[in-house]
Amino acid sequence: MSKHRPRSPRRSPSRRRAAATCCAPLDALLDPRLFRALGDPTRIALLVRLARCRGPCSVGEAAACCAVDLSVVSRHLALLHDAGVLSARKKGRTVLYSVRYGELCRALRALADSIEACCPNGAARRRSKGECHE
Amino acid sequence: MSKHRPRSPRRSPSRRRAAATCCAPLDALLDPRLFRALGDPTRIALLVRLARCRGPCSVGEAAACCAVDLSVVSRHLALLHDAGVLSARKKGRTVLYSVRYGELCRALRALADSIEACCPNGAARRRSKGECHE
């Protein structure tokens, strides 16, 4: 997901082998940077706004959805961009942001799949409603 | 997502209308509380650990995955529980936490669906790779 990342030394090389195989992708998919980016109400509002725009949206236009300073909006959009949620394109003196629908959806679905794969009786994917004890 | 919540409205029947209708569910699905909970490396480590456990896991057991104080682990697990990511069950003097696989997956997929529905040419769902400009 995240665009350019300084490669965190998080994971230890041979961390737990036994029950690890199925959940291996989880580590990569569960990127705190993505979730942190989505963890702020103002940024969520901006993301929804961008999604509703159906197409590129300038910083000023995006700012219409929330009552914070324009500079704050600029920072939030940059952060969402860094997290890989938005793409940015410069057109003249304005910056056009748009939602990276495909990337975002793929990341979320991959995560869901990976989590599901860890579910004790997760083999019955997508079938019955109550496949997992919860 | 969040444990006790007024039942998010499913997908709108007529997908894509004036541009605003289709994204209505997004507001409900994009819950900052969930993402904030997943936005911390230690909590992610705990979640992965819990997923690997394949079944209930005590606070002490979960703590094995990260080098923070047990009290911190306790707080993180409580937070994940509040966010609806984990379920908790008390057994004697230990508390068993487990991943709410179903809820979590459903939330992520619903979110992916909802985002995709906002995509300008999102009608081609799941078909081609590059359905969306990004």
Add this chain to the structure above:
DNA sequence: ATTATATTTGCATAGTTGTGCAAATGAGCA
């Protein structure tokens, strides 16, 4: 009751984050 184990809570603290304002940059236009 006493002791031991599992978890939680109170408090202090260092670090991070969201915010506004003012100034700076950048890009088009007269």
Add this chain to the structure above:
DNA sequence: TGCTCATTTGCACAACTATGCAAATATAAT
């Protein structure tokens, strides 16, 4: 060149967060 508009950056500050340690609670075992 100046002028205007869109966006970003520097700075300060309040609020929040993650953390560790010590003490408190809860439950089980002796």
